Every structure is written in structure tokens, then in C-alpha cells.
Amino acid sequence: MHRRAALIALAAVAAIAVLVWLASSGGPRAPQPQAALTEQAPTPTPAPEQRIMLLFAGGDGLLHPELRSVPLPAEVDERIRVVLRELLAGPGAASRLAPVVPYAASLEAVFIDEQGNAFVDLSAPPEPLAGSSTELLLAYGVVDSIILNCPEVKAVQILFGGREVATLAGHLDLSRPLALNKRFIAGS
């Protein structure tokens, strides 16, 4: 997969999302045909709840799993969105764990290429991060959480603010997709 193509595709996804949002939220709308009272509009079947495993930072500087039940769509890109939404929301209220992304990040876009590489675009940190431990837990917390719950994904590249970065804190090579790496999960 050419990363440049992935970035273009990400931009295209973002552009389409903006268009859809504009079309659905503003501007004059054509009158919609009324359905007959006797006919019920088909309601989408809610995604079945499934258990997912999320990885959060422990006080030992390693990743620790937390299980959570959430509606999980069938489409892989939607599943990635759900996993990342839950991951970015942080550990449960009673947990002693900490978020792996140590700032209020949001997921901007997701793209998957034909080789199974997922490209996820997170909002950039407000200030430089420090420490290889911080960098490793962020990267593999995201990468491993996605791949463990979406086996179709072979590797994940994290973009920040729509850009690929060589490294986030001066250590880990983030310039290409990272595969599952359980070395930083406690007990592995």
C-alpha cells in the first residue's frame, strides 16, 4: 500500500464525511415522500453486543487488558471506530489503569487498504510527548487493541492531525504500519 495513496484516501473519506454532514444538517431540503401509515419504515438491526479487549496503561509501565461489552458492527472500519472510541474514552471508572493516549484525543478518520493495513488518524498531541515508555504504550495500546478485536487488520499506522509522523517522542518508528506486538502487554 502506498502511504501517499492512503493519505489521499483519508482526505477523500474526510471530504465525503463533510459533504454528508452538510447534506444532512443544513440547507433547503426537498420534501420527503410520506410513507403510508400502515407501512412501518424498516429499522436498522442494532449491532449485537460483543466483548472487546482494550489495552490501558498500568502503574508498572505495561499494557493491561480491560474487557467491555459494546455493540460491534460487522464492517471492519466501523469496528475500528468503536474500538478506538472506547479506547480513547479511557478505562472504566473503577479501574486503576490509565489511558494509553495521554491527552484528549479524537479519532478523525479510518482507512483500510487491500493488504489489511489500517490507517487511523488521531488528533495531534497539544505538546510534545516524552519518554519511550509513553510512546510505546500509546502506539501498541492503539495497534494491539485494534488488531486483537479486528483480526482482519494485519497492521496499523497511526497518523496524527492527518499527517504521518516519523516518531512521536523521538524513539519509535511510526512511519509505517506496526504489527501486533504483545511484548508490552503485562504477563505476555
Added chain:
Amino acid sequence: MKPKLTFLLTLAICCGTLSAQETTGALEFQFGERAVVAPRFGTKVEVVPVLELVGAEVTYSQAAGAWGVVLGEHVLQFATGHKVLLVDGTLHEAGEAPVPSPGGVAASLPYVERFLLSPLGLRLEPIAGGYRIEHGARFADPVTIRPAVADFGTTTTLVLTLSRAAAVTAVEGPGGTVEVRFADAAPQLDTSAPFRSRRVRSITRHDAELSIQLASGIGLLSWRSLDDPPRLTLELGPARPTPVPAPVQTLPLGDSGPRPIVLDPGHGGDDVGARSRDGLVEKELTLALARRVARALEARGYRVRLTRDDDQTRALTDRTALANRLDALLFVSLHANASTAPSVTGAETYYMSLDGPSDAAAAATAELENRAGQTAGEPTALDLILWDLAQAEVLNESAELALAVQGRLNALAGTRDRGVRQAPFVVLTGATMPAVLVEFGFLSNPDEARRLAEPEHQQQVAEAIAAGIEDFVGR
């Protein structure tokens, strides 16, 4: 003419006798009293029987996807589908790639002679139905040239760093060119680091020469050949009436001392790294510690170089490149860690992780090949292949070095053992020698940061790292 095309044409001319032998069926190779029949595979020939005939040990590394050839002190590494190979640790561009075959790997006869047999001091002589392998390489060992240019007010300095010492001269040529001539080596141009200059238009290779095209009115003012690393420095500026200058100084080529240990104080300049609650800054701490480690190693008789000796910004890739250029014995990058959890303490030592999806690596290779040379400072296809071929070879040694250093750090009172780990760190990418990154403590833990600020503790940590290095070297 493009260098690669020139190279291929040179191959075709030099190996004209070989092409006459390229027929269908197997070829017999004789070496001394022994002989072997190597099957043909299309226009290529099976490589393994030929190399085993001359007594080389041929292995295939699944992890690196690369072939290794060892004969005496020579080590060759190459991979199917890649046009570059490592000859005794130096990267060479071959212009063509070996291919997978029923016998493992096949290559053209020019490739076999030029890149596999010549480095072993052997050549091919045609005989009826095949070739006789004889001692005496037809080709001199190639030398790779990495150019770097800096424009100043009215002059420009062009530095051509050579992969090995070679007899070389520079003269002004026709049409505003400078010709760099190699007496006993085939030059190859490393184009992975593009340059910009107002006075140097291009650098191209023609057989055993480099041709440097200068801007109008610019000439060669002086040149000098220097060692450690082997390099040629050319001063360029307004052309003089007498066009052929004599060299200002020629220093003797050859090894000027033992291979150095390169210590890399992490971060620096704009990149401050981690910071403790009390204001201790990682870039300052790593430099202080590196100086202490250097003194401890020098006291043990080692030669040491630092990637930075003051508060300057250095690209991660430049740090490894320096170690490669110096043909360093070891590369040790020094860092202080930080965690979002203040409770985390301890020391850990990393070496390179090569794991990853092969298709992703292949895709990355293709993508990098597409943009190779477009953006300075970013990894290139050569960097990646260097990483694949070279780092895999030294991976076990890197693991041993990491274990040795970590073992000594663990012996320090009050230092928690976080173990030896692998991770794809940028600064370890492409190192052609055993390379590790040491995280000697957490600045995010107030107690550990306080200890790391104490000169006595710094000295203990430095002595432990130096002792670990010595344990590895003397193993």
C-alpha cells in the same frame, strides 16, 4: 548517461565473454580439482552450487528474507528481488536482482562473478560447457560514495565520503566539470541523500570516474584526500585561469586506529526529551552520562566517539549513519525514560525489532523506492534494505550486548530491572553493528529523577554501562 545504465553497459562490456556462454541447460563450474553442474534457471544460473563449490557457507535467514555467504573473513548478504547487497558490511547497488529458483536463488553470470565471486577474490574463465573459477578477482572491490554539499558565501565545499579507503584524484574536466578518478576501485554513487547547491549541478558516474557538473563560472579551487572516514573534500568557487590545481594536502589512507564505540546522547537542541518535576532535562542528562561512559571506556583502552558533544539537534538517522560511516564496533544510544504513571521506575535496554507483516514491509519498501531521494532526512529504500539485511545479521549480537549492559545495570543498588526488550526504534534502524538503546531510569518518578541528578549515581550508571560493553566485547 544515467549511472545505472552506465553500470549495466559496463557489466555487459566487461562480461562479454560470459554472454557467449549463456545457452540453455546446465553449466559446469570447475574449481581446482572439483567441479559441479549448476542448473540454468531462465537466463540465470543457480547460485548455491557455485558458492558451495568454492567452499563458501551459504545460509538463508527466514527472519531477514536474505541469503548469507561466508568464506573466510568475507560475508555477503543479498536478497531475491533486491538490487542491492551487502559486501563485508558495505551496501552496493548491483543494478539487477537475484530471483527465487527451484534451487533457492538464481542470478545472472555477470552478477555471480561481479558481486558474489569477486569479493571472495575469484573470477570466472570460460571453458567448454561452463566456467573455471580461478583466484584473482576481475573487479576491484567497489567503493560507495556519499556526497554532501555546503554552499558558503563565494565558495562551496563538496565532501565525498567513501565507503573504504581508495586511491583517488580530482582534476578539472571539460565543460565545467570536475572528474574524480579512482585508480583501483569501481565507484558507486549513493543517491539516497539528495543535496542542493547553487554551484554543483549534478554528480554522475562514468565507469571508474565521477563527473561533477558545476554551475557556469565555477571551478575547482582545491581538493584534499582525508582519512577517518575516508573522504575527498573539494573546494569549489569562481574559476581561476589555471584550471588544474594541485592537491593542498594528501593524508595517508588506511586505518587510523581501532574501530570506535559510538555513544549517542539521546535528544538534544530543540528536542529536550523528558523532563523531571524538578527540572532535570533528558537531553542534558544523556550528554552528561555519555561523557562519563566515554571516559570510563577510554580508561579501559577503547576509542569512543559521541554523536553530539554539545546541545545540538541531530536527526535520528544521522546518528546511526555516523556509526556506520565510522565502521563503529558498537552503537549505544542513551536515554532517560518518562511515563504517564509516576510510579514506574527502573532501567531497560532495547535492541531492534525486525518483526512485522512481510507484506507491510514489502509495501513500505516499494513506497520508499518510489520516493527515494525526494525528501532529505527521511528513510530511503536503501535505508530499509540496509535495515533488513544488515540489522538481521547483527541482531543476535545486539541481543547479547543488550543483555550484557542490562545485567550490569541490574547490579546497581536501587535500580529496578525492566529487562531487555525489542522495539522498532528509529535510531537503531540501519545500524550495521551491534546496536542498543539504554533507558537508564525514569525522570517521571521523583525519587529516581533525584538519584539520576546526583553525580555519584551518574558515575555508577556510566561505569555499569561501560562494564557491560566490555563484557560484550570481551565475551
